[in-house]
Amino acid sequence: MSNKSFPLSKEQVQEIAKKYPTPFHIYDEHAIRENIRRLKAAFAWAPEFREHFAVKATPNPRIIEILKEEGAGTDCSSIAELYLSEAAGVTGEKIMLTSNDTPADEFRKAVELGAIINLDDITHVEYLEKHAGMPSCLSFRYNPGNLIEGNDIIGKPVEAKYGLTKNQLFEAYAMAQAKGVKRFGLHTMVISNELRTEGFIYTATLMFRLATELKERLGIHLEFVNLGGGIGIPYLPEQEPVDLDAVGKGIHQAYEESLGPAGLTDIAIAMESGRAMTGPAGWLVSTVLHEKHTYKNYIGLDSCMANLMRPALYGAYHHITVLGKEDAPCDHVYDVTGSLCENNDKFAIDRRLPKIDIGDLLVLHDTGAHGHAMGFNYNGKLRSAELLLCENGSIELIRRAETLDDYFATLKFPGSRMKG
Numbered sequence: 001m002s003n004k005s006f007p008l009s010k011e012q013v014q015e016i017a018k019k020y021p022t023p024f025h026i027y028d029e030h031a032i033r034e035n036i037r038r039l040k041a042a043f044a045w046a047p048e049f050r051e052h053f054a055v056k057a058t059p060n061p062r063i064i065e066i067l068k069e070e071g072a073g074t075d076c077s078s079i080a081e082l083y084l085s086e087a088a089g090v091t092g093e094k095i096m097l098t099s100n101d102t103p104a105d106e107f108r109k110a111v112e113l114g115a116i117i118n119l120d121d122i123t124h125v126e127y128l129e130k131h132a133g134m135p136s137c138l139s140f141r142y143n144p145g146n147l148i149e150g151n152d153i154i155g156k157p158v159e160a161k162y163g164l165t166k167n168q169l170f171e172a173y174a175m176a177q178a179k180g181v182k183r184f185g186l187h188t189m190v191i192s193n194e195l196r197t198e199g200f201i202y203t204a205t206l207m208f209r210l211a212t213e214l215k216e217r218l219g220i221h222l223e224f225v226n227l228g229g230g231i232g233i234p235y236l237p238e239q240e241p242v243d244l245d246a247v248g249k250g251i252h253q254a255y256e257e258s259l260g261p262a263g264l265t266d267i268a269i270a271m272e273s274g275r276a277m278t279g280p281a282g283w284l285v286s287t288v289l290h291e292k293h294t295y296k297n298y299i300g301l302d303s304c305m306a307n308l309m310r311p312a313l314y315g316a317y318h319h320i321t322v323l324g325k326e327d328a329p330c331d332h333v334y335d336v337t338g339s340l341c342e343n344n345d346k347f348a349i350d351r352r353l354p355k356i357d358i359g360d361l362l363v364l365h366d367t368g369a370h371g372h373a374m375g376f377n378y379n380g381k382l383r384s385a386e387l388l389l390c391e392n393g394s395i396e397l398i399r400r401a402e403t404l405d406d407y408f409a410t411l412k413f414p415g416s417r418m419k420g
């Protein structure tokens, strides 16, 4: 069982909402720090462990800064994320650019920042050289094809658009060597939101074997093996969190077994965890606007799928707490909806909850990763503020809510009809 807790009382949230009206996402600084410390502890055996926080999970420089204080770098997959990383003070090889279908300006910015570049395709070697020049440390993303099974977010590796085949991988390293690159890493990311220990160990084993093959065939002594992200979180109350210590121990064993005989036990372990760092440390707080009874019972919130896409996009479960009714019996069944003109704009369907009243504050759990980040403006919906519950108990606004002016800012209005 995972404990679906929320660090604030109803009274505290009411106080916060006077200054920062709902809806908003709120992140718990202490919980984020604890999450990365647990990850680092699981890999304390490694000669070096690097966490490149996957910025796309929570693209906010304040969050990147907190993780940086804990030793993390960033994993960027767009030019905007490179700028956010730079703004948070994360530069050089603390950045790993793992993007795909990459435009030239993004490669240029990454090279300018001194980032490690992780190429998604063999053709990108020449594209990178032509448009940005070669970085001093290059990595390739391996796609193991049908050697491994995925789950329903990333799908089967053979069908995933990412990475190079094994044959291409060897050819690509040789090409880069011929172009004078001397420092290399290896990357893969094949699992997503995975809770079971075995998947991580299996992937690591595959990668360590590949590292020894690279040494044998091309004389490449890798500087790091990056196992990607994909550490899941227990969205459902009955799920268990990933046993990070078991993952760390299993990977350590695979590391010694595969890399030991090849004399490669100085290779650093890298990860690009996003979800597991910030996901459980964030909540979407929303107020009940309407209650509607037709063929079903609906609770309408002041937020919508623009604030949290995952239920509509993946049918994902997000636990809901009604503040002040934590101990009340869940003897009502509701669809909890947003206001977007899309019938799948539902945060929960047929959810057993306590009796809900208009004005109640609802907390949607585990929204710290891929929550606000996935927001969009369809239907003219505006994205919410992001708040930080600091370790000293204070509340910091780390992103203001969008306004209609933001929404209209890119439009060219005819004449002066929309002045003022």
Ligand SMILES: *Cc1c(COP(=O)(O)O)cnc(C)c1O
Pocket: 054, 056, 057, 075, 077, 098, 189, 192, 193, 228, 229, 230, 231, 272, 273, 274, 275, 276, 369
């Ligand atoms: C999304 C992503 C991650 C982070 O995945 P999580 O599931 O959030 O840990 C890491 N690396 C790459 C390349 C990604 O696309």
